Amino acid sequence: MSILIKNGRVIYGESLDVVNADVLIEGNRIVKVGKGINEAADTVIDAKGRVVSPGFVNLHTHSPMGLLRGLADDLPLMDWLQNHIWPREAKLTPEYIKVGAYLGALEMIRSGTTTFLDMYFQMDKVAEAVLEAGLRGYLSYGMIDLGDPDKTDKEVKEALREMEAIEKLNSDRVHFAFGPHAPYTCSIALLGRVRELASEHGKLITIHVSETMAEIGQITERYGKSPVVLLDDIGFLGRDVIIAHGVWLDSRDIQILARHGVTVAHNPGSNMKLASGVMPIQKLLNAGVNVGLGTDGAASNNNLDMLEEMKLAALLHKVHNLDPVIADAKTVFRMATLNGARALGIKAGVIKEGYLADIAIIDFNKPHLRPVNNVISHLVYSANGNDVETTIVDGKILMLDGEVLTLDEGKVLEEAERVVEKIR
């Protein structure tokens, strides 16, 4: 299988140079980028007036939560979780979750996301949906034991069950990851078991850390230290750990994260909507911490649009610091692409020979993207997910000219409505 993308404006390499070029894909890799490529290809896409961008890497989400979109807004985090989200989640069957996963996959394909790091439950069902959708997914089961040793064992067992089920799919695209929910919902025992299992099986770990002030208070009262120091002290941190949020980090925390090569998945939309706070982005970047970008779940965003998320990231930090220079367009664009791929240990998030063919083609023939004065600026500040026209993952076309090829969109939307009737 080969694909030739002709006549586009290509965002090339880690420097994000915009060049008029063609892109040749063979198998699941980008093999050639240059002017006037005329090799025969199974599929030729004319990208005239389009921008050929690395696909987006959503480094923190809960993909099936689209089902709960808009069911509860404008509420404090704990009221939102305890009185609205958790009671409904308790009603979610594996089949409902699979419907949610299809819905999430559709949203991501439509908005140019090619890879995502997920945390939810029944991830074997999510994996089936992701496999069918064609996305690249790192799927973690969200473990919560609340300090109950019986629960610890049950959670570990469930994680291993889901891991085995996902490994049986034998896919290069769909992977299991460990997802202990957070230091305030997981015991030290559980965190220790996860650390061992992840090392033993060579899996990534993702965990919510330092999301709210309340969490900092709770962990400090319980352990006499910050969540990051706690995780450091138990030997939990490493290059294979991706912490979500990292809003309330102090200087010591940041140094610890940098020392261990931990990635932080930034979720500006969710942090704003739930009023969690503002991540210290410049301090993290200055310390050399790898920062990726995520949407969080659609119940706290309320969509999975990485283009919108880039704008939120760029704008939030400027106003919060009263400094229009920070979180500039290129920095934010890299967070949404190559930094995310780096965290997951894949050669993706960049358009360059030898990289995975994970690509979003964006239609610039629209008034809000013209004149084409600055492609990266337009993607960060002017575009949104609906501008994505074609999405390619692992060398396969998932959406072509606005038509999703891998899933029956109408059917998924109908099923989502039916599921929500049952969990209201």
Place this chain on the structure above:
Amino acid sequence: MSILIKNGRVIYGESLDVVNADVLIEGNRIVKVGKGINEAADTVIDAKGRVVSPGFVNLHTHSPMGLLRGLADDLPLMDWLQNHIWPREAKLTPEYIKVGAYLGALEMIRSGTTTFLDMYFQMDKVAEAVLEAGLRGYLSYGMIDLGDPDKTDKEVKEALREMEAIEKLNSDRVHFAFGPHAPYTCSIALLGRVRELASEHGKLITIHVSETMAEIGQITERYGKSPVVLLDDIGFLGRDVIIAHGVWLDSRDIQILARHGVTVAHNPGSNMKLASGVMPIQKLLNAGVNVGLGTDGAASNNNLDMLEEMKLAALLHKVHNLDPVIADAKTVFRMATLNGARALGIKAGVIKEGYLADIAIIDFNKPHLRPVNNVISHLVYSANGNDVETTIVDGKILMLDGEVLTLDEGKVLEEAERVVEKIR
């Protein structure tokens, strides 16, 4: 001319109730909203799976600035203005500005904006474009005299010339407004002349006020009082005044604005991108000040998407105040619709019998807008301008099913590229 919109979910009245209903438009008014309307109509639109929303009122923009989109980002306000924006604006001819106005009109039509309050120059040219586009526009010439008495006279003369040219168009949709740029760029003499002329001719006034900390410092040094107190002391304020930004307002300023019935046009995207600061929204609302919403120009946003702007407004204030309850979806939706119409003194921004037929129809058959758990939440938190399918202004269809009927879109986009080559 009559239009019947069938089978939609209609956002009805000031309470924003979502009802399954049909909407009948005769001439430029909504005449009937209800189930099963079967009157004959010249045009019937099937809105099944769609939401029928009041069109959006963009209460502060500089519509031709789309030409400068992305030419300069991530810069401090004064560097951005003095070294990037103003030198290019100096090269703009009346014909170039008209092209910019067409581009801005296209963007607004495509994203469901039906009415806007504009400030730029050569507004007689902008007026011609707005008239042709079919939008409802309140167009102010941005006056700047920098304290030079010769300039004061010239600016007043130019404003009156543009006012007369616009009045000659004899349109119910296209109106002149006075637009002294700001207290820091206009002399007291100019502000006084504007106040008199606006009262004499029955025109609105719009002016940038308290946008940056630097402005507060400058005005306080020059006059020994805040910009709002200054405007109050010279008798400038009234119900016909719409101040843009209002970021750095203290309690006394807010009381003054409330007392005079002044409207504040809130521009969260621009205030964030230029790092101007955060408007005290809850204090303004608590004091009973009418707050509308605007995008500002596309060089500081970088689009004219009011749906995106609603999300920015809702999110910004939650995180800034660490309070997820404020700037809730309905409050923000009203800012973007009826509060804007109220400021302009028009019976619009609401779908209800007797109101102007200014309507946006939004396609909800998309994964990011499903399940349809909460229409207003989805519009504020999940949707963007690209979801708008049909735009109706003054009882005329400007865009139908994604096709703009009043302008030649391809030609405008091409001309915009040509203009920008000449002003780089």
